[in-house]
Amino acid sequence: MTLRHLVLVLGDQLNLQSAALERFDSSRDRVLMVEARGESTHVPSTKMRSALFLSAMRHFAEAVRAKGWPIDYLRLGAHAFDTLDEALGDALARHAPQALVVVEPGEWRLEQAVLAVCGAAGVRVDLRDDLHFMCGRNEFADDARGKSRLVMEAFYRRMRVKHGVLMEPDGEPLGGQWNFDAENRGAFGRAGPGLLPPPPSFPPDAITREAIADVEQHFGDHYGSADAFAWPVTRAQALEALADFVTHRLQDFGRFQDAMWQQEPFLYHALLSSSLNLKLLDPREVIDAAVARYHDGAVPIEAVEGFVRQILGWREFIRGVYWWRMPKLLEANALGHTAPLPDWYWTGKVQMNCMKNAIGQTLETGYAHHIQRLMVTGNFALTFGMEPAQVHAWYLSVYVDAVEWVEAPNTLGMALYADGARFVTKPYAAGGAYIRRMSNYCDGCRYKPGARSGDEACPMTVMYWDFVARHAPMLERNPRTVMMVKNLRRFDADDLSAIRATAERMRARPDAL
Incomplete structure (x- = not known):
């Protein structure tokens, strides 16, 4: 039977509700996931970063299999391809799909590689919008067209209005102001932070332990360590981390979000960015969980606004800026700096x-x-x-x-x-x-x-x-x-x-x- 869609799921698109998997037909479609060595070596990824991506990908592949969907999962060391585009080219030749389906990648480099490989193979690309984000690439590009400079604050306010986040029925911001930055610049003082709520920890299961071992085998000379691995690698764990944050640390997040203290790496921070960026969490549910705590009377407005500003404001804005400025962004050096990075x-x-x-x-x-x-x-x-x-x-x-x-x-x-x-x-x-x-x-x-x-x-x-x-x-x-x-x-x-x-x-x- 002719394969209708080969669905490429990238390592930061681990979401069963992804646009790439909409209308997936297990009788006519197939998922492709690739652990490519080049994704850890084009920059020398530290062991913790590589281990997280590999573990989360492998857990997601298990979720795909549990749905009964056919999947080609190319594990590190079990295939001969160094790069994603090499593996994709081979998969297109083997399966000869009518189209490759993929959600917009998170890197310009990968998007260009996918388009080039499919073009060379004569396979149509169905490049779908990444619905994880609350502002689409086209929407942002339309707003930025003709501008030489963008301001996050104006974007953030538009997004608050568009999505009805922390807004009064009359269109005014909840709490009477858009920005509580003045209340969110606190330091601990010489007494320090005192007793801190411990962040959740997710000890490695068998899949994660195997991923860590593979990282040591293939990237043993890379910097860092995965010995202290405790990051969420599944959606269930990510939801647990979200619930823990809004319950135990959100109330003091805003006040102390800029503070630092020796031997205290986490303080009141959310520790949700990796789960968000892997797409284990949706920003809408993260924002809703935080806002609900305000409406329950458990968390002050300045803490919630400071957190929402990072998710709905800066995170969405930065993603739009990336695509607005690429590929020139990677060559930027407005100040003419040339000193090498110290060892x-x-x-x-x-x-x-x-x-x-x-x-x-x-x-x-x-x-x-x-x-x-x-x-x-x-x-x-x-x-x-x-x-x-x-x-x-x-x-x-x-x-x-x-x-x-x-x-x-x-x-x-x-x-x-x-x-x-x-x-x-x-x-x-x-x-x-x-x-x-x-x-x-x-x-x-x-x-x-x-x-x-x-x-x-x-x-x-x-x-x-x-x-x-x-x-x-x-x-x-x-x-x-x-x-x-x-x-x-x-x-x-x-x-x-x-x-x-x-x-x-x-x-x-x-x-x-």
């Missing part, structure tokens, strides 16, 4: 306590929250002047929730300002004073956050002022950063010269930091 980004072996903590927990767990990514690892990469492409590859490699549609614009656009002011309003640069205010990372560090030169000079602080000096003309044209330049000009010539000399010494020997 300690891959090992965590660095004397800077803030970097050691953020990178160390990343290599151990595959996770760091948004301020650790933006204002610690990203901030230092920006002010140090690291080449954006190398930093982008690192972020894509190390985080369990990293899919290029979300990682690239966050890294290249927001953290590094490599895409200029196309969708962010300023470079997010700060010195050691910010780290000291928002964390206890400076405690026990060999560097002093207030020192700008000398042996105890904080690299965060030195590089911040050096960055301001190097990019002063650009910064003083921006109302949000002009004060940086005004503060710099309070230094006398000797102080500024010492800052620049210290920065040059640190940039010449990053391994000594």
Whole structure:
């Protein structure tokens, strides 16, 4: 019998309600899933990231089989193909389907590869909208057409109105304002966070343990470890994680979402991004669960709004920006930065306590929250002047929730300002004073956050002022950063010269930091 549809399910599309599986006919259609070595080596994925993808894919394949749907599942080490497109080309030749059905991939690279392989094979491609997202690619593109700059806040408000989220019947925002950022910038103070609610943990089952063993066999020389694996790998586990968050941590999420603390990688954060990005969770149900807690009187409006802003606002906006800017986004380097990524980004072996903590927990767990990514690892990469492409590859490699549609614009656009002011309003640069205010990372560090030169000079602080000096003309044209330049000009010539000399010494020997 002629195969009607070969349905390609990618590793971040693990949703039985996916548009690719609509009207699936088990008598005429077949699912294809591929564990391609190249997906862990085109950037050197850490062991935790690769293990999560492999385990979640294998669990999803079991769910497909349970429905009685035929599936070709090509396991790592059991086929000869290094890349997804090689495996797809072979599958098209073997099955000769009338069409390949696939939901929009999360990477421009993969979409181009799928289209090229099908074109070469003469097979029609049914490329379906990813209905997981609440703003379609075409909808976003229509709104962005002709614009050189986009603003998330305007997009977020449109999405709130469109989907009726946190809205009054008269069209006004619930709580009387759109944005509760002022209430959501709290730090713990010197007493620390106190007793924290433990996050849920999902110990590896047999499928996950086998995935971890395969990662060790095939990617044993990659950085990081999967020894502490505890991430959700099924929809049931993801729903459990969602329920745990809205019950135990959402109430304090907003107030402390920017705070950091040594040896506390999770704090009040949701830990749902990997489940969302694998499509184990739908953003609508995540938003509904959070809003329901507000209506129950269990959670304050500022906590819910801050969380909804990340899901309905930034996440959807960033996905639209990715497709709006690709493929040029990956080449962006508006500031002309060229310094190589230091080796300690891959090992965590660095004397800077803030970097050691953020990178160390990343290599151990595959996770760091948004301020650790933006204002610690990203901030230092920006002010140090690291080449954006190398930093982008690192972020894509190390985080369990990293899919290029979300990682690239966050890294290249927001953290590094490599895409200029196309969708962010300023470079997010700060010195050691910010780290000291928002964390206890400076405690026990060999560097002093207030020192700008000398042996105890904080690299965060030195590089911040050096960055301001190097990019002063650009910064003083921006109302949000002009004060940086005004503060710099309070230094006398000797102080500024010492800052620049210290920065040059640190940039010449990053391994000594």
